[in-house]
Amino acid sequence: MSSPLDSARPSEIPFRNPGWAGNTGQFELTEAEVRGDEYIGARALDGGHPSGAPAFPFMLVERNPDAPLFEGPYKTRFEKILTRYPDVQGALIPVLALAQEVRGHVSPSTLQEIAQLTGIPEAEVRGVASFYTMLNKRPVGRFLIQVCTNISCNLCGGDEVLHAFLEYTGTELGETSEGGVFTVTEVECLAACGFPTAVQINSRYYENVTPAGVPALLDRLRTEAR
Ligand code: FES
CATH class of the missing domain: 3.40.30.10 (Glutaredoxin)
Known part of the structure:
Protein backbone atom coordinates (compact mmCIF):
# COMPACT_ATOMS: atom_id res chain seq x y z
CA MET A 1 0.00 0.00 0.00
CA SER A 2 1.40 3.40 -0.85
CA SER A 3 1.98 5.85 1.96
CA PRO A 4 1.12 9.57 1.73
CA LEU A 5 4.85 10.17 2.20
CA ASP A 6 5.60 8.42 -1.10
CA SER A 7 4.41 11.36 -3.17
CA ALA A 8 6.64 13.66 -1.12
CA ARG A 9 9.73 11.61 -1.99
CA PRO A 10 11.71 12.48 -5.09
CA SER A 11 11.04 9.86 -7.74
CA GLU A 12 14.69 9.06 -8.05
CA ILE A 13 17.02 9.35 -5.08
CA PRO A 14 20.59 9.65 -6.35
CA PHE A 15 22.75 6.76 -5.25
CA ARG A 16 25.57 8.51 -3.48
CA ASN A 17 27.53 5.69 -1.96
CA PRO A 18 28.73 3.15 -4.45
CA GLY A 19 30.80 1.42 -1.84
CA TRP A 20 34.10 3.16 -1.48
CA ALA A 21 35.28 6.02 0.66
CA GLY A 22 35.45 9.44 -0.89
CA ASN A 23 32.64 9.44 -3.43
CA THR A 24 29.75 11.27 -1.86
CA GLY A 25 28.67 12.67 -5.17
CA GLN A 26 30.20 16.05 -4.44
CA PHE A 27 33.47 15.43 -6.22
CA GLU A 28 34.32 13.93 -9.53
CA LEU A 29 36.89 11.47 -8.24
CA THR A 30 37.68 8.02 -9.42
CA GLU A 31 38.35 5.20 -7.01
CA ALA A 32 41.97 5.14 -8.14
CA GLU A 33 42.31 8.82 -7.29
CA VAL A 34 40.95 8.24 -3.82
CA ARG A 35 42.59 4.94 -2.98
CA GLY A 36 45.57 4.87 -5.27
CA ASP A 37 46.13 2.02 -7.68
CA GLU A 38 48.13 -0.12 -5.35
CA TYR A 39 49.30 -0.07 -1.81
CA ILE A 40 52.91 0.78 -2.49
CA GLY A 41 54.72 3.34 -4.54
CA ALA A 42 52.09 5.82 -5.54
CA ARG A 43 51.23 7.42 -2.27
CA ALA A 44 53.09 10.14 -0.47
CA LEU A 45 55.33 8.65 2.20
CA ASP A 46 53.35 10.18 5.00
CA GLY A 47 50.05 9.90 3.24
CA GLY A 48 48.13 6.68 3.37
CA HIS A 49 44.56 5.72 3.01
CA PRO A 50 42.07 8.57 3.42
CA SER A 51 39.93 6.47 5.73
CA GLY A 52 42.86 5.22 7.74
CA ALA A 53 43.75 8.44 9.53
CA PRO A 54 44.93 7.37 12.92
CA ALA A 55 43.34 8.52 16.11
CA PHE A 56 46.71 8.55 17.80
CA PRO A 57 49.78 10.25 16.39
CA PHE A 58 51.87 7.81 18.36
CA MET A 59 54.44 6.67 15.89
CA LEU A 60 57.05 9.33 15.43
CA VAL A 61 60.30 8.41 13.80
CA GLU A 62 62.26 9.92 16.64
CA ARG A 63 61.41 8.16 19.85
CA ASN A 64 63.50 8.17 22.92
CA PRO A 65 62.53 5.91 25.81
CA ASP A 66 64.68 8.03 28.12
CA ALA A 67 63.30 11.40 27.03
CA PRO A 68 61.78 13.58 29.74
CA LEU A 69 58.07 12.95 29.70
CA PHE A 70 56.36 16.26 29.02
CA GLU A 71 58.71 19.16 28.47
CA GLY A 72 58.66 22.17 26.16
CA PRO A 73 55.97 21.77 23.50
CA TYR A 74 54.94 18.44 25.00
CA LYS A 75 54.22 20.17 28.31
CA THR A 76 51.98 22.62 26.46
CA ARG A 77 50.20 19.74 24.75
CA PHE A 78 49.82 17.88 28.01
CA GLU A 79 48.26 20.94 29.65
CA LYS A 80 46.02 21.49 26.65
CA ILE A 81 44.79 17.90 26.80
CA LEU A 82 43.85 18.34 30.46
CA THR A 83 41.69 21.36 29.63
CA ARG A 84 39.65 19.40 27.09
CA TYR A 85 38.06 16.96 29.50
CA PRO A 86 35.71 17.46 32.44
CA ASP A 87 38.02 15.47 34.70
CA VAL A 88 41.53 14.13 34.59
CA GLN A 89 40.35 10.53 34.15
CA GLY A 90 38.82 11.53 30.82
CA ALA A 91 42.18 12.83 29.66
CA LEU A 92 44.07 9.67 30.54
CA ILE A 93 44.07 7.96 27.13
CA PRO A 94 45.30 11.02 25.19
CA VAL A 95 47.92 11.57 27.88
CA LEU A 96 49.10 7.97 27.50
CA ALA A 97 49.17 8.42 23.72
CA LEU A 98 51.26 11.56 24.12
CA ALA A 99 53.68 9.71 26.39
CA GLN A 100 53.96 6.99 23.76
CA GLU A 101 54.62 9.60 21.11
CA VAL A 102 57.57 10.85 23.13
CA ARG A 103 59.00 7.54 24.30
CA GLY A 104 57.72 5.02 21.78
CA HIS A 105 56.10 2.85 24.42
CA VAL A 106 54.62 3.16 27.88
CA SER A 107 56.86 1.32 30.32
CA PRO A 108 55.90 0.65 33.96
CA SER A 109 57.97 3.65 35.03
CA THR A 110 56.22 5.88 32.46
CA LEU A 111 52.87 4.74 33.84
CA GLN A 112 54.10 5.58 37.32
CA GLU A 113 55.13 9.07 36.18
CA ILE A 114 51.75 9.61 34.55
CA ALA A 115 50.02 8.58 37.76
CA GLN A 116 52.08 11.12 39.67
CA LEU A 117 51.53 13.86 37.10
CA THR A 118 47.79 13.40 36.89
CA GLY A 119 46.99 12.26 40.41
CA ILE A 120 45.20 9.20 39.02
CA PRO A 121 45.91 6.03 41.05
CA GLU A 122 48.68 4.00 39.47
CA ALA A 123 46.51 0.88 39.34
CA GLU A 124 43.96 2.77 37.26
CA VAL A 125 46.61 4.09 34.87
CA ARG A 126 48.00 0.59 34.47
CA GLY A 127 44.51 -0.85 33.99
CA VAL A 128 43.73 1.53 31.14
CA ALA A 129 47.14 1.10 29.49
CA SER A 130 46.95 -2.69 29.62
CA PHE A 131 43.46 -2.71 28.09
CA TYR A 132 44.34 -0.90 24.87
CA THR A 133 46.56 -2.73 22.43
CA MET A 134 47.42 0.50 20.61
CA LEU A 135 49.45 1.45 23.66
CA ASN A 136 52.75 -0.40 23.45
CA LYS A 137 53.78 -1.79 26.78
CA ARG A 138 57.25 -2.62 25.54
CA PRO A 139 59.56 -1.16 22.93
S1 FES B 1 40.09 -5.44 8.98
FE1 FES B 1 38.31 -6.31 9.80
S2 FES B 1 38.68 -8.43 9.58
FE2 FES B 1 40.52 -7.52 8.93
Whole structure:
Protein backbone atom coordinates (compact mmCIF):
# COMPACT_ATOMS: atom_id res chain seq x y z
CA MET A 1 0.00 0.00 0.00
CA SER A 2 1.40 3.40 -0.85
CA SER A 3 1.98 5.85 1.96
CA PRO A 4 1.12 9.57 1.73
CA LEU A 5 4.85 10.17 2.20
CA ASP A 6 5.60 8.42 -1.10
CA SER A 7 4.41 11.36 -3.17
CA ALA A 8 6.64 13.66 -1.12
CA ARG A 9 9.73 11.61 -1.99
CA PRO A 10 11.71 12.48 -5.09
CA SER A 11 11.04 9.86 -7.74
CA GLU A 12 14.69 9.06 -8.05
CA ILE A 13 17.02 9.35 -5.08
CA PRO A 14 20.59 9.65 -6.35
CA PHE A 15 22.75 6.76 -5.25
CA ARG A 16 25.57 8.51 -3.48
CA ASN A 17 27.53 5.69 -1.96
CA PRO A 18 28.73 3.15 -4.45
CA GLY A 19 30.80 1.42 -1.84
CA TRP A 20 34.10 3.16 -1.48
CA ALA A 21 35.28 6.02 0.66
CA GLY A 22 35.45 9.44 -0.89
CA ASN A 23 32.64 9.44 -3.43
CA THR A 24 29.75 11.27 -1.86
CA GLY A 25 28.67 12.67 -5.17
CA GLN A 26 30.20 16.05 -4.44
CA PHE A 27 33.47 15.43 -6.22
CA GLU A 28 34.32 13.93 -9.53
CA LEU A 29 36.89 11.47 -8.24
CA THR A 30 37.68 8.02 -9.42
CA GLU A 31 38.35 5.20 -7.01
CA ALA A 32 41.97 5.14 -8.14
CA GLU A 33 42.31 8.82 -7.29
CA VAL A 34 40.95 8.24 -3.82
CA ARG A 35 42.59 4.94 -2.98
CA GLY A 36 45.57 4.87 -5.27
CA ASP A 37 46.13 2.02 -7.68
CA GLU A 38 48.13 -0.12 -5.35
CA TYR A 39 49.30 -0.07 -1.81
CA ILE A 40 52.91 0.78 -2.49
CA GLY A 41 54.72 3.34 -4.54
CA ALA A 42 52.09 5.82 -5.54
CA ARG A 43 51.23 7.42 -2.27
CA ALA A 44 53.09 10.14 -0.47
CA LEU A 45 55.33 8.65 2.20
CA ASP A 46 53.35 10.18 5.00
CA GLY A 47 50.05 9.90 3.24
CA GLY A 48 48.13 6.68 3.37
CA HIS A 49 44.56 5.72 3.01
CA PRO A 50 42.07 8.57 3.42
CA SER A 51 39.93 6.47 5.73
CA GLY A 52 42.86 5.22 7.74
CA ALA A 53 43.75 8.44 9.53
CA PRO A 54 44.93 7.37 12.92
CA ALA A 55 43.34 8.52 16.11
CA PHE A 56 46.71 8.55 17.80
CA PRO A 57 49.78 10.25 16.39
CA PHE A 58 51.87 7.81 18.36
CA MET A 59 54.44 6.67 15.89
CA LEU A 60 57.05 9.33 15.43
CA VAL A 61 60.30 8.41 13.80
CA GLU A 62 62.26 9.92 16.64
CA ARG A 63 61.41 8.16 19.85
CA ASN A 64 63.50 8.17 22.92
CA PRO A 65 62.53 5.91 25.81
CA ASP A 66 64.68 8.03 28.12
CA ALA A 67 63.30 11.40 27.03
CA PRO A 68 61.78 13.58 29.74
CA LEU A 69 58.07 12.95 29.70
CA PHE A 70 56.36 16.26 29.02
CA GLU A 71 58.71 19.16 28.47
CA GLY A 72 58.66 22.17 26.16
CA PRO A 73 55.97 21.77 23.50
CA TYR A 74 54.94 18.44 25.00
CA LYS A 75 54.22 20.17 28.31
CA THR A 76 51.98 22.62 26.46
CA ARG A 77 50.20 19.74 24.75
CA PHE A 78 49.82 17.88 28.01
CA GLU A 79 48.26 20.94 29.65
CA LYS A 80 46.02 21.49 26.65
CA ILE A 81 44.79 17.90 26.80
CA LEU A 82 43.85 18.34 30.46
CA THR A 83 41.69 21.36 29.63
CA ARG A 84 39.65 19.40 27.09
CA TYR A 85 38.06 16.96 29.50
CA PRO A 86 35.71 17.46 32.44
CA ASP A 87 38.02 15.47 34.70
CA VAL A 88 41.53 14.13 34.59
CA GLN A 89 40.35 10.53 34.15
CA GLY A 90 38.82 11.53 30.82
CA ALA A 91 42.18 12.83 29.66
CA LEU A 92 44.07 9.67 30.54
CA ILE A 93 44.07 7.96 27.13
CA PRO A 94 45.30 11.02 25.19
CA VAL A 95 47.92 11.57 27.88
CA LEU A 96 49.10 7.97 27.50
CA ALA A 97 49.17 8.42 23.72
CA LEU A 98 51.26 11.56 24.12
CA ALA A 99 53.68 9.71 26.39
CA GLN A 100 53.96 6.99 23.76
CA GLU A 101 54.62 9.60 21.11
CA VAL A 102 57.57 10.85 23.13
CA ARG A 103 59.00 7.54 24.30
CA GLY A 104 57.72 5.02 21.78
CA HIS A 105 56.10 2.85 24.42
CA VAL A 106 54.62 3.16 27.88
CA SER A 107 56.86 1.32 30.32
CA PRO A 108 55.90 0.65 33.96
CA SER A 109 57.97 3.65 35.03
CA THR A 110 56.22 5.88 32.46
CA LEU A 111 52.87 4.74 33.84
CA GLN A 112 54.10 5.58 37.32
CA GLU A 113 55.13 9.07 36.18
CA ILE A 114 51.75 9.61 34.55
CA ALA A 115 50.02 8.58 37.76
CA GLN A 116 52.08 11.12 39.67
CA LEU A 117 51.53 13.86 37.10
CA THR A 118 47.79 13.40 36.89
CA GLY A 119 46.99 12.26 40.41
CA ILE A 120 45.20 9.20 39.02
CA PRO A 121 45.91 6.03 41.05
CA GLU A 122 48.68 4.00 39.47
CA ALA A 123 46.51 0.88 39.34
CA GLU A 124 43.96 2.77 37.26
CA VAL A 125 46.61 4.09 34.87
CA ARG A 126 48.00 0.59 34.47
CA GLY A 127 44.51 -0.85 33.99
CA VAL A 128 43.73 1.53 31.14
CA ALA A 129 47.14 1.10 29.49
CA SER A 130 46.95 -2.69 29.62
CA PHE A 131 43.46 -2.71 28.09
CA TYR A 132 44.34 -0.90 24.87
CA THR A 133 46.56 -2.73 22.43
CA MET A 134 47.42 0.50 20.61
CA LEU A 135 49.45 1.45 23.66
CA ASN A 136 52.75 -0.40 23.45
CA LYS A 137 53.78 -1.79 26.78
CA ARG A 138 57.25 -2.62 25.54
CA PRO A 139 59.56 -1.16 22.93
CA VAL A 140 58.71 -1.76 19.29
CA GLY A 141 60.73 -1.31 16.12
CA ARG A 142 60.90 1.73 13.85
CA PHE A 143 58.00 0.13 11.97
CA LEU A 144 55.26 -1.58 13.93
CA ILE A 145 53.53 -3.91 11.48
CA GLN A 146 50.09 -4.98 12.64
CA VAL A 147 48.51 -7.67 10.50
CA CYS A 148 44.80 -8.32 10.83
CA THR A 149 43.91 -12.00 11.03
CA ASN A 150 40.29 -11.53 12.02
CA ILE A 151 37.51 -13.20 10.10
CA SER A 152 37.34 -11.23 6.86
CA CYS A 153 41.12 -10.99 6.49
CA ASN A 154 41.53 -14.56 7.71
CA LEU A 155 39.24 -15.88 4.98
CA CYS A 156 41.33 -13.99 2.44
CA GLY A 157 44.74 -15.18 3.54
CA GLY A 158 45.56 -13.05 6.60
CA ASP A 159 47.52 -15.89 8.19
CA GLU A 160 49.66 -16.25 5.08
CA VAL A 161 50.31 -12.50 5.01
CA LEU A 162 51.32 -12.59 8.67
CA HIS A 163 53.72 -15.47 8.02
CA ALA A 164 55.18 -13.65 5.04
CA PHE A 165 55.94 -10.61 7.21
CA LEU A 166 57.53 -12.83 9.86
CA GLU A 167 59.56 -14.70 7.27
CA TYR A 168 60.83 -11.64 5.41
CA THR A 169 61.64 -9.68 8.57
CA GLY A 170 63.26 -12.76 10.13
CA THR A 171 61.35 -12.28 13.37
CA GLU A 172 58.99 -14.14 15.64
CA LEU A 173 55.63 -12.64 16.53
CA GLY A 174 56.15 -9.52 18.68
CA GLU A 175 59.93 -9.68 18.37
CA THR A 176 61.90 -6.72 17.01
CA SER A 177 64.23 -7.31 14.08
CA GLU A 178 67.93 -6.63 14.17
CA GLY A 179 68.69 -2.92 14.22
CA GLY A 180 65.25 -2.18 15.70
CA VAL A 181 63.58 -1.80 12.31
CA PHE A 182 60.53 -4.08 12.31
CA THR A 183 58.13 -5.51 14.88
CA VAL A 184 55.35 -7.71 13.51
CA THR A 185 52.18 -8.32 15.52
CA GLU A 186 48.79 -9.87 14.89
CA VAL A 187 45.70 -7.74 15.54
CA GLU A 188 41.95 -8.21 15.67
CA CYS A 189 40.15 -6.25 12.95
CA LEU A 190 41.50 -2.92 11.75
CA ALA A 191 38.04 -1.87 10.58
CA ALA A 192 39.05 -2.24 6.95
CA CYS A 193 37.25 -5.57 6.53
CA GLY A 194 36.20 -4.78 2.96
CA PHE A 195 39.82 -4.75 1.84
CA PRO A 196 41.45 -7.85 3.23
CA THR A 197 44.15 -8.40 4.20
CA ALA A 198 44.45 -5.13 6.07
CA VAL A 199 47.78 -4.20 7.60
CA GLN A 200 48.58 -1.16 9.70
CA ILE A 201 52.18 -0.02 9.67
CA ASN A 202 52.76 2.73 12.20
CA SER A 203 49.92 5.09 11.39
CA ARG A 204 49.41 3.99 7.78
CA TYR A 205 46.90 1.52 6.46
CA TYR A 206 47.71 -0.91 3.67
CA GLU A 207 44.85 -2.82 2.12
CA ASN A 208 44.46 -5.90 -0.08
CA VAL A 209 47.91 -7.02 1.02
CA THR A 210 48.99 -10.40 -0.29
CA PRO A 211 51.98 -12.55 0.71
CA ALA A 212 53.52 -11.86 -2.70
CA GLY A 213 53.41 -8.11 -2.06
CA VAL A 214 55.18 -8.28 1.30
CA PRO A 215 58.84 -8.16 0.10
CA ALA A 216 58.24 -4.99 -1.97
CA LEU A 217 56.45 -3.38 0.91
CA LEU A 218 59.30 -4.15 3.30
CA ASP A 219 61.83 -2.85 0.79
CA ARG A 220 59.97 0.42 0.63
CA LEU A 221 60.02 0.69 4.42
CA ARG A 222 63.73 -0.08 4.52
CA THR A 223 64.30 2.71 2.04
CA GLU A 224 62.28 5.06 4.23
CA ALA A 225 64.25 4.02 7.28
CA ARG A 226 67.48 4.95 5.50
S1 FES B 1 38.68 -8.43 9.58
FE1 FES B 1 40.52 -7.52 8.93
S2 FES B 1 40.09 -5.44 8.98
FE2 FES B 1 38.31 -6.31 9.80
